[in-house]
Amino acid sequence: MPGPRSPSPARRLGEPYLWGAAGPGSWDCSGLTAGAWSAGGKSLPHYSVAQYDVSTPISAADLRPGDLVFWGDGGGPSTIHHVALYVGDGRIIHAPRTGRPVTEESMYYWRTPDFYARP
Template sequence: MLALHHTHAHPVSARLSRFGAASVLTAAAVAAPALIPGALSSAQAASLATHALDVAASKQGAPYQWGATGPYRFDCSGLTQYSFKRAGKKLPRTAAAQYNSTRHIAASSRRIGDLVFFHAGSSASSVYHVGIYAGSGRIWHAPRTGATVRLERIWTSSVWYGRVR
């Protein structure tokens, strides 16, 4: 898209011949997600998730408080909501609603920054806890009353994964 910043005025056809149709089509494909509200390229989604993870990690030691959404106290879904909001993406308030708003993925497809949902049954309404995947089987989360935001190993196999879109 360098031609758009060129000092000489060239008609569009000159731009096409200069950069080649393939380059223009490639540029359009890369730019298209920015034109569709709510759509993210995989690179943008990864950057968003990494930024959210960094925000959550920066809250290490913040006390748990039921219903708290930050910036100094959090419950589990308050931490994830706060972290993704700072990264530029709005999430619903509760863990179950966050589960319903993500793209569900297999454990084998999980990536750093994906959400990890703990559940006690087979339906979305059984989701009772959420954290942000940090890699190596660990999450950043606000665990419970009397605890603080921390990095911890996933302690059960009763989890589902979701990717914020």
């Protein structure tokens, strides 16, 4: 999980979504999660499927703040197309899509996530 020296992902709230961006002023979903973990000293690839591949799968019941939450197209991990950072109490911080800035909301804002992992 991002360490105390690093800026909190919550400080990114309101910053714009931009496909392919990894900060410092705009983000896409995997750029935001990679940036948060990088600030804490752990490198993650800038691609949601690859972030899942290099992490340890966990269940929803095992989620801790800093874990990753993924959405796919109903198949295996190769269908993942969105990732968010779990912050606790059923909430995530993510860069949702074009036209929506980095936000904190329920991890069920859209539908139940498909995969969970701990980097």
